[in-house]
Amino acid sequence: MSLLLSLIIPTYNESENISPLIIQLTSLLDRTLEQKYEIIIVDDDSPDLTWKIAQDLSDQYPQLKVIRRQGEKGLSTAVMKGWEKAQGEILGVIDADLQHPPESLLQLWSEIEKGADLAVASRHVEGGGVSDWSLLRRFLSRGAQTLGLIILPGVIGRVSDPMSGFFLVRRRCLANSTLNPLGYKILIEVLAKGKIGWISEVGYVFQERQEGQSKVTKQQYIDYIRHLVRLRLSLWRFERFIRFGVVGLSGVFVDMAFLYLLSDSSTLGLPLTRSKIIAAELAIINNFLWNDSWTFRDIAQTQPGKRRKIKRFIKFNLICLAGLILNVLFLNIFYNIFGLNRYVANLGAIAIVTIWNYWLNLKLSWRSTDLDSESGK
Numbered sequence: 001m002s003l004l005l006s007l008i009i010p011t012y013n014e015s016e017n018i019s020p021l022i023i024q025l026t027s028l029l030d031r032t033l034e035q036k037y038e039i040i041i042v043d044d045d046s047p048d049l050t051w052k053i054a055q056d057l058s059d060q061y062p063q064l065k066v067i068r069r070q071g072e073k074g075l076s077t078a079v080m081k082g083w084e085k086a087q088g089e090i091l092g093v094i095d096a097d098l099q100h101p102p103e104s105l106l107q108l109w110s111e112i113e114k115g116a117d118l119a120v121a122s123r124h125v126e127g128g129g130v131s132d133w134s135l136l137r138r139f140l141s142r143g144a145q146t147l148g149l150i151i152l153p154g155v156i157g158r159v160s161d162p163m164s165g166f167f168l169v170r171r172r173c174l175a176n177s178t179l180n181p182l183g184y185k186i187l188i189e190v191l192a193k194g195k196i197g198w199i200s201e202v203g204y205v206f207q208e209r210q211e212g213q214s215k216v217t218k219q220q221y222i223d224y225i226r227h228l229v230r231l232r233l234s235l236w237r238f239e240r241f242i243r244f245g246v247v248g249l250s251g252v253f254v255d256m257a258f259l260y261l262l263s264d265s266s267t268l269g270l271p272l273t274r275s276k277i278i279a280a281e282l283a284i285i286n287n288f289l290w291n292d293s294w295t296f297r298d299i300a301q302t303q304p305g306k307r308r309k310i311k312r313f314i315k316f317n318l319i320c321l322a323g324l325i326l327n328v329l330f331l332n333i334f335y336n337i338f339g340l341n342r343y344v345a346n347l348g349a350i351a352i353v354t355i356w357n358y359w360l361n362l363k364l365s366w367r368s369t370d371l372d373s374e375s376g377k
């Protein structure tokens with residue numbers, strides 16, 4: 001019998017919560033899905049023997065399976081382990097401490113039945129909220145979300161509660177994705193790596209924990225930032241950025257060579273800023289030709305013809321010219337304010353502007369029409 005739902009519950013020291021949770025969940029799911037579901041508890045060898053209690057429970061509840069991990073620890077890797085073993089078409093995750101109300105699962109399920117690829121329980125939509133959270137905790141939670149919106153706007157911005165640890169997702173949307181989340185935030189990994197079209201959100205109130213302790217430590221906040229940066233780099237398809245950097249480097253040589261040929265006292269000795277502008281424009285032309293035929297070759301090939309190439313060049317030039325203004329600005333700040341040597345100041349300015357140029361050119365000049373491409377995230 002094929003299973004419809006595989007619900008993963010990561011547990012660590014949840015001995016008081018596990019029985020009441022399983023009783024509630026199985027009674028809800030038996031009514032909705034009959035036997036076509038499984039609940040997989042993934043316990044990291046809890047000292048309070050949560051895994052033992054769960055194993056005993058599985059004698060009573062045939063849909064319940066228990067994985068006891070030894071020597072491994074971590075919420076998101078526990079969930080990945082459960083998903084690996086899961087048989088269901090729909091993969092889900094819920095916390096064990098009843099802070100995620102089991103009854104909201106039915107609302108999530110009905111969103112999936114309507115056709116959603118991902119159904120997320122959210123604290124930040126109608127009907128959602130948190131019970132009595134301190135101002136600090138609200139600030140930290142919203143602060144983390146804002147940081148995520150800055151680093152991964154196209155991912156974090158897709159849902160109102162990207163920190164939610166309570167959701168259902170279609171297995172096929174994750175089929176070709178290698179998920180390797182860090183810390184607590186699985187949903188972010190699913191949004192970034194999965195092929196997720198229709199997203200549905202259900203409001204729920206995050207209850208206060210009655211039994212046991214939250215396992216959240218400072219480490220989770222550090223892991224969260226590391227996770228964001230790692231996703232940012234992976235989504236940037238690093239090899240393309242490397243190529244852009246190599247082309248940028250060739251542009252530096254063109255830039256420097258012409259800066260020397262034009263401004264150095266032993267050559268033409270023209271004024272610095274004028275020489276800089278000419279040198280930079282020649283470097284821009286050099287970089288465009290290499291980027292169009294190498295870095296973004298795959299995208300440029302989908303936009304054939306001279307006219308479109310000129311359009312890309314104009315966009316590239318405008319972006320780089322804006323970058324040039326930034327470049328001159330930083331060059332003068334580093335040279336006149338920080339008193340750096342002119343060539344060190346120039347290198348610093350170029351480094352900052354390279355990231356600016358890459359990001360905007362990926363978004364605008366070589367904007368590919370394919371929605372899934374890295375420029376959409």
Ligand code: GDD
Nearest residue numbers: 010011012044074075078095096163164165184214215216
């Ligand atoms: N297997 C395993 N290993 N489970 C763990 C581990 C671990 O190292 N650490 C925590 N868990 C389990 C807990 O037993 C609980 O079932 C669940 O993961 C959540 O842990 P809590 O420590 O209760 O997290 P929280 O309540 O502070 O945060 C939760 O809610 C946030 C808001 O939705 C988590 O779901 C967060 O991901 C979520 O952002």
Ligand code: MN
Nearest residue numbers: 095097099214
């Ligand atoms: Mn909790």
